[in-house]
Amino acid sequence: MEKFSFVDRPSNQRIQLMNGISKNDSTNVELFLNFQWTYRNMQKVYDSILNENDLSESRFIILMFLKNASNHELLPSVISEKLGATRATVSKLLKAMETKGWIIKSSSTTDKRSIPVQLTTKGSKILEKFLPKNFNTVNQLFSSLTNEEIKQFTYLLSKIQKNTQKFASEMEK
Amino acid sequence: MEKFSFVDRPSNQRIQLMNGISKNDSTNVELFLNFQWTYRNMQKVYDSILNENDLSESRFIILMFLKNASNHELLPSVISEKLGATRATVSKLLKAMETKGWIIKSSSTTDKRSIPVQLTTKGSKILEKFLPKNFNTVNQLFSSLTNEEIKQFTYLLSKIQKNTQKFASEMEK
DNA sequence: TTTTTATGATTAGCCAGCTAACTACTTTTG
DNA sequence: CAAAAGTAGTTAGCTGGCTAATCATAAAAA
Numbered sequence: 175m176e177k178f179s180f181v182d183r184p185s186n187q188r189i190q191l192m193n194g195i196s197k198n199d200s201t202n203v204e205l206f207l208n209f210q211w212t213y214r215n216m217q218k219v220y221d222s223i224l225n226e227n228d229l230s231e232s233r234f235i236i237l238m239f240l241k242n243a244s245n246h247e248l249l250p251s252v253i254s255e256k257l258g259a260t261r262a263t264v265s266k267l268l269k270a271m272e273t274k275g276w277i278i279k280s281s282s283t284t285d286k287r288s289i290p291v292q293l294t295t296k297g298s299k300i301l302e303k304f305l306p307k308n309f310n311t312v313n314q315l316f317s318s319l320t321n322e323e324i325k326q327f328t329y330l331l332s333k334i335q336k337n338t339q340k341f342a343s344e345m346e347k
Numbered sequence: 348m349e350k351f352s353f354v355d356r357p358s359n360q361r362i363q364l365m366n367g368i369s370k371n372d373s374t375n376v377e378l379f380l381n382f383q384w385t386y387r388n389m390q391k392v393y394d395s396i397l398n399e400n401d402l403s404e405s406r407f408i409i410l411m412f413l414k415n416a417s418n419h420e421l422l423p424s425v426i427s428e429k430l431g432a433t434r435a436t437v438s439k440l441l442k443a444m445e446t447k448g449w450i451i452k453s454s455s456t457t458d459k460r461s462i463p464v465q466l467t468t469k470g471s472k473i474l475e476k477f478l479p480k481n482f483n484t485v486n487q488l489f490s491s492l493t494n495e496e497i498k499q500f501t502y503l504l505s506k507i508q509k510n511t512q513k514f515a516s517e518m519e520k
Numbered sequence: 521t522t523t524t525t526a527t528g529a530t531t532a533g534c535c536a537g538c539t540a541a542c543t544a545c546t547t548t549t550g
Numbered sequence: 551c552a553a554a555a556g557t558a559g560t561t562a563g564c565t566g567g568c569t570a571a572t573c574a575t576a577a578a579a580a
Contacts, residue, residue, distance in 0.1 A: 202485050202486045202488070202489045205489055205501060206393075206485045206488065208501060208505070209389070209500075209504060210386070210390070212504040212505075212507050212508040212511070213382060213383070213386040215508060215511050216382070216507065219511055219514055219515050219518070220379075222518065230566075232566070232567090249528080249529095250528075250529065250530095251527080251528055251529080259566085259567070260567080260568065260569080261529065261530085262529090262530075262569080262570090263567055264529090265529060265531085266530090266531095266565085266566070266567095267565095267566075269530090270565085270566095285527095285528080285576070286528095286574075286575055287527070287528040287574065287575050287576075288529085288575095289528080289529065309376070312375050312376050313375045314514055315375070315379065315507070315510070315514065316375045316378055316507065316510075317510060318506050318507065318510035319506060319507070323503060323506070324374060326499055326503065327378065327382075327500075327503045328377075328378060328381060330492070330496060330499065330500045331381045331385040332385075333491050333496070334389065334488070334491065335384065335388060336491070337488070337490060338385070338388050338389045338488060341392055341487055341488065342388070342392050345392070345395065403536075404536095405536070405537090422558080422559095423559065424558060424559080432536090432537070432538090433537080433538065433539080434558075434560085435537090435538075435540090435559090435560075436537055436538075437559090438559060438560055439537095439561095440535095442560090443535085458557095458558080459546085459558095460544065460545050460546075460557070460559070461558060462559065
């Protein structure tokens with residue numbers, strides 16, 4: 175067992191998860207690992223493109239939110255809702271982005287607790303520069319699939335997603 | 348644009364990424380988001396099962412490595428290699444696991460820098476308790492797919508993976 | 521009107537990932 | 551043999567995620 179050595183965690187896990195599982199039972203395990211591995215490698219590539227542009231996924235999304243918002247301005251609480259992250263996380267993210275000059279925080283005239291966040295010209299430029307690269311990267315990542323295969327993949331993902339949500343719902347009971 | 352509000356980040360991103368992209372060009376973007384969303388939701392479910400057992404993915408893998416190792420013992424450097432993570436990360440992970448009594452660290456007789464790590468009975472019990480749940484969870488997650496669909500999905504993942512690696516290789520130049 | 525409850529934003533601490541730096545030890549080179 | 555280079559493990563600091571707590575403010579209830 176120790177004669178195997180890998181540098182990619184999902185592949186590492188393959189050996190582990192299959193341990194003690196008979197050959198007949200390993201189909202789903204293998205699929206799980208393949209899914210995980212393929213996704214993570216793809217995400218790694220995407221993240222490195224983000225990183226080249228001084229962005230992370232959350233930063234990118236927040237910039238987009240602000241770009242599309244009225245007056246390029248949103249409250250942190252709204253951002254946290256839309257992002258699906260906690261206010262604590264958003265607070266830290268915004269702090270760093272403010273330091274970089276991508277956003278400015280101001281005072282609300284209607285609510286003293288609120289601190290509206292506005293996109294700066296600098297922040298806008300970072301975003302504009304990244305968008306075509308984003309588009310190109312995503313297209314490149316799926317460039318090997320035919321239209322028919324894309325349709326199939328979409329269908330299968332949808333099926334897995336529905337089942338996952340069902341499973342998650344049952345787990346909450 | 349602001350009339351949409353989501354609690355799941357990949358879905359959030361959908362709106363953003365599609366902004367400025369014509370309808371004809373959004374297929375790959377949609378696919379990217381679907382892939383991401385489906386995978387992340389599945390991973391979230393899996394992680395919650397790990398969490399119920401006081402485990403994280405890395406902890407689980409490390410326990411498996413040790414379980415399968417000669418004398419249930421490995422060096423941190425070996426673990427970091429097999430896990431595909433840095434020694435710094437492994438050092439912190441092992442520290443916490445030692446605190447929980449899952450592993451013990453000893454002194455190497457052959458190299459004073461080395462600190463062999465051994466699985467304890469407690470650690471072994473944690474693992475044994477989790478393994479059937481691991482198996483059941485993975486099976487449940489793909490229970491909606493037919494054998495034919497599993498084959499299709501595997502093929503498509505493989506295709507994406509190969510292309511991703513090609514893309515990653517080109518990026519390194 | 522006053523008190524209680526809810527809300528906005530921030531911070532501390534935890535986790536797991538990383539990089540960089542460090543100390544102690546081992547191996548290689550000159 | 552001594553010096554240089556390499557290696558094992560750890561720590562500090564950063565990031566982005568979380569929970570819990572906190573303070574100030576606003577809204578609801580009494």
